[in-house]
Amino acid sequence: MKKLSIPVLFLLVATLSSCDAIVGIFKAGAITGVIAVVVVIILILWLLSKFRSR
Secondary structure (H helix, E strand, C coil), rough: HHHHHHHHHHHHHHHCHHHHHHHHHHHHHHHHHHHHHHHHHHHHHHHHHHHHHC
């Protein structure tokens, strides 16, 4: 069983780069953060325009 585990481990390490996974996670987080900030700014501007129109 141990002879099978080591080649499988090396195959996983070679094919799945953890750096690529982390970069993908941070890119998704950055994009989500930018979208959230834009939505909040639009919401604030909309609320200000509602209060000023009264």
